[in-house]
Amino acid sequence: MSKKVRHVLGISGGKDSAALAIYMKQRYPQLDMEYYYCDTGKELDATYELIAKLENYLGKKIINLNGAEGSTEDPFDHFYHLYGGYLPSSNARWCTRKLKLEPFEAFVGDDPVVSYVGIRGDEDREGYISRKANIQSVFPFRKNIWSEDVIAKALKNDNISAVSEAYSFLFGDNLDKRTYELIQQPVSARFTVQQKLQLLLDRGIKEFNAVVFELLKLTRYPLALEQSFPLLDNEDNLNRDDIFRILRDSGVGVPDYYEKKAFEVDGKKGEYARSRSGCYFCFFQQKIEWVWLYEQHPDMFAKAMEYENGKEGFTWSQTESLEELIQPERIAAIKKEYLNRNSKTKISSPYLLDILDDEESEGCAACFI
Numbered sequence: 001m002s003k004k005v006r007h008v009l010g011i012s013g014g015k016d017s018a019a020l021a022i023y024m025k026q027r028y029p030q031l032d033m034e035y036y037y038c039d040t041g042k043e044l045d046a047t048y049e050l051i052a053k054l055e056n057y058l059g060k061k062i063i064n065l066n067g068a069e070g071s072t073e074d075p076f077d078h079f080y081h082l083y084g085g086y087l088p089s090s091n092a093r094w095c096t097r098k099l100k101l102e103p104f105e106a107f108v109g110d111d112p113v114v115s116y117v118g119i120r121g122d123e124d125r126e127g128y129i130s131r132k133a134n135i136q137s138v139f140p141f142r143k144n145i146w147s148e149d150v151i152a153k154a155l156k157n158d159n160i161s162a163v164s165e166a167y168s169f170l171f172g173d174n175l176d177k178r179t180y181e182l183i184q185q186p187v188s189a190r191f192t193v194q195q196k197l198q199l200l201l202d203r204g205i206k207e208f209n210a211v212v213f214e215l216l217k218l219t220r221y222p223l224a225l226e227q228s229f230p231l232l233d234n235e236d237n238l239n240r241d242d243i244f245r246i247l248r249d250s251g252v253g254v255p256d257y258y259e260k261k262a263f264e265v266d267g268k269k270g271e272y273a274r275s276r277s278g279c280y281f282c283f284f285q286q287k288i289e290w291v292w293l294y295e296q297h298p299d300m301f302a303k304a305m306e307y308e309n310g311k312e313g314f315t316w317s318q319t320e321s322l323e324e325l326i327q328p329e330r331i332a333a334i335k336k337e338y339l340n341r342n343s344k345t346k347i348s349s350p351y352l353l354d355i356l357d358d359e360e361s362e363g364c365a366a367c368f369i
């Protein structure tokens with residue numbers, strides 16, 4: 001007997017995954033969703049508060065996947081000591097592997113799993129959580145709900161006749177001439193998979209989803225085991241505003257680290273916030289976010305500094321130590337540089353988080369979505 005497909009949703013502590021959990025409960029209550037969270041032990045209090053509120057709203061436990069089960073230390077500290085006091089960095093990201101990916105892969109084992117990921121419709125990133133064959137990622141907030149690998153397989157030139165047959169089988173005479181032409185047009189350097197995808201989605205999202213689902217039946221993807229999939233009818237394309245609306249309307253609310261705080265430098269006024277969830281000392285954060293941490297959560301900043309004393313020459317930020325970063329003239333310079341960047345970006349965007357979010361995509365899908 002084939003295994004039952006599991007549906008899982010990882011809560012990172014960030015706004016998008018939290019909103020996705022709420023959205024899935026509202027839109028697809030028929031899916032027996034398993035919610036999980038990989039605790040590093042080093043999150044901001046607002047993240048733990050968000051998890052508690054979400055559990056209350058969802059009426060379900062959010063399973064805590066502890067990468068250092070049985071250890072007397074926090075998961076992060078357990079591996080930090082195991083790795084001889086070497087801080088993780090963007091080039092040596094043992095933290096994501098040990099604290100997020102491995103606990104998640106142990107949690108799903110060999111079961112066929114559909115993993116729901118909160119990448120928004122206004123983002124240009126993929127956000128794989130895992131590349132294991134039994135884990136299939138789906139993106140409900142995007143017009144294209146399918147992962148990059150599924151689309152690459154579906155739209156490769158070798159597959160044109162299979163796509164054509166699937167459209168004909170499902171829609172027969174209702175298939176219009178333009179859609180038929182698009183299906184037949186091979187991808188090339190001048191007509192990319194992305195272009196073909198967008199044009200086919202423009203012809204009909206539900207129709208395209210039904211065709212992909214039909215094609216998946218011939219594969220080993222987890223959804224090949226399902227008779228139906230309610231997201232085939234999903235035509236939503238949600239952006240940042242929608243995410244904040246979902247969080248506020250549900251009563252769960254927005255984690256307070258996203259709320260802007262005022263600052264002043266050389267008589268100029270500005271606002272800052274934190275753009276991401278994850279560890280308070282995360283090396284992906286921007287200089288202005290370190291300044292925010294120092295001024296808004298000095299106790300946590302002090303703890304982050306203690307880690308830098310552990311191993312000679314290891315700092316969270318590549319270019320300077322935290323001690324150097326909090327010198328008054330350095331803080332002023334960071335704030336001024338941030339205000340300059342902010343004023344340029346404001347021309348095209350009204351959102352503070354657009355400036356901070358720019359670098360969010362460099363981070364880790366497991367930590368920040």
Ligand code: SF4
Binds near residue numbers: 278
């Ligand atoms: S938030 Fe940053 S420091 Fe924490 S596990 Fe993720 S990448 Fe590592």
